[in-house]
Amino acid sequence: MDVARASWARLAGRLEWWFLDGRKALYGVAAARIVTGLGILLFVLANASTASYTWGGASGWSEPLNRSSTWGFPFVIFDAAQVGGPAFWIGYVALGLSALALLLGWHARVAAIATLWLYASLAASNVLAVDQTDNAVRLFLFYFCFTDLSRVWSLDARRRSRQEARGRAAVASRPRWVARAREEAGWVSTLLHNGALVAVAGQLFVVYVVAGLSKVQGELWRDGTAIYYPLHVDRFAPWPALSGLLTASGVLVAFATWFAVAVQLFFPFLLLRRWTRVVGLLGVTGMHIGIGLFMGLPLFSLAMLAADMIFIRTVTFQRAAVFVAERARTARARISRSRGGIGELPEGAPSDRTSPAVT
Numbered sequence: 001m002d003v004a005r006a007s008w009a010r011l012a013g014r015l016e017w018w019f020l021d022g023r024k025a026l027y028g029v030a031a032a033r034i035v036t037g038l039g040i041l042l043f044v045l046a047n048a049s050t051a052s053y054t055w056g057g058a059s060g061w062s063e064p065l066n067r068s069s070t071w072g073f074p075f076v077i078f079d080a081a082q083v084g085g086p087a088f089w090i091g092y093v094a095l096g097l098s099a100l101a102l103l104l105g106w107h108a109r110v111a112a113i114a115t116l117w118l119y120a121s122l123a124a125s126n127v128l129a130v131d132q133t134d135n136a137v138r139l140f141l142f143y144f145c146f147t148d149l150s151r152v153w154s155l156d157a158r159r160r161s162r163q164e165a166r167g168r169a170a171v172a173s174r175p176r177w178v179a180r181a182r183e184e185a186g187w188v189s190t191l192l193h194n195g196a197l198v199a200v201a202g203q204l205f206v207v208y209v210v211a212g213l214s215k216v217q218g219e220l221w222r223d224g225t226a227i228y229y230p231l232h233v234d235r236f237a238p239w240p241a242l243s244g245l246l247t248a249s250g251v252l253v254a255f256a257t258w259f260a261v262a263v264q265l266f267f268p269f270l271l272l273r274r275w276t277r278v279v280g281l282l283g284v285t286g287m288h289i290g291i292g293l294f295m296g297l298p299l300f301s302l303a304m305l306a307a308d309m310i311f312i313r314t315v316t317f318q319r320a321a322v323f324v325a326e327r328a329r330t331a332r333a334r335i336s337r338s339r340g341g342i343g344e345l346p347e348g349a350p351s352d353r354t355s356p357a358v359t
Contacts, residue, residue, distance in 0.1 A: 027317035037103030039302030056088040078125035105154020133300035146196035212265030224254030238296035
């Protein structure tokens with residue numbers, strides 16, 4: 001009995017430490033914010049030419065079904081029965097701007113909430129244009145609203161650093177009750193942040209494992225031919241030549257089919273060890289890149305990839321950032337040297353401006 005009680009106490013202590021001792025995966029959440037904002041922004045731009053017909057004033061063809069499937073308030077901003085003309089485009093442009101703000105990390109929490117509301121309203125205005133992509137985007141974006149999205153790699157982080165540099169003296173002179181209130185708010189915010197990460201991870205586990213279990217029940221998945229058929233459906237083949245190149249090899253089709261089943265079915269277990277985590281993350285990344293490229297579902301792939309970012313270690317992101325910064329610094333130095341060699345004189349050489357003959 002004492003051993004069981006001690007085990008439960010240790011477990012409770014570890015859980016308390018994990019949820020309350022600092023916000024986890026800040027770099028992963030920032031990367032997820034960037035990918036999500038980029039995906040929704042590209043979605044808005046790609047569908048701008050047909051937006052009026054699909055969701056706006058010209059989408060009256062979908063009204064009979066929408067009337068029986070409406071979400072109701074507050075998701076009515078794009079309701080085709082109420083919104084038409086410039087009002088629709090104001091909301092549509094607002095969705096693009098909020099996605100851009102989310103991408104840049106400008107007032108990221110407000111931008112995430114606004115993007116979620118506008119995107120959900122857009123999807124609710126025409127249920128015939130909804131698929132699993134919209135479900136994934138809305139679900140993960142909802143969880144991300146509770147995380148600290150802009151601690152790094154954002155305009156918010158730059159603004160906070162400047163404010164802290166200018167206002168250290170002002171912070172030190174604050175009353176004690178203000179400092180205590182901020183500490184309490186920080187405790188709650190940390191709990192919400194880490195709890196949202198657990199929710200995202202749990203949702204991913206459910207999605208992957210259920211998808212894997214569903215696949216192993218299908219005969220086509222077991223015999224290694226399931227990937228072949230959707231790649232030859234016009235709706236899911238944006239690049240027919242590329243799809244034909246992939247499906248020309250039976251071995252490659254079988255490998256892709258069985259690999260997709262394995263990586264989804266065992267994804268939670270692959271995360272338990274460092275080297276298997278690398279295999280699992282590279283596996284789902286390759287799978288989603290393939291889905292986006294070969295099946296024409298880029299927004300779904302980006303939404304899933306954004307959620308997967310939380311499993312990448314902070315040190316990995318930091319090393320990648322240092323690597324990119326060094327390469328960028330080297331490239332700038334080479335460009336400056338090439339420009340100096342073409343248009344500038346060597347150091348110490350006389351120029352026409354300083355020549356005695358001119359003066």
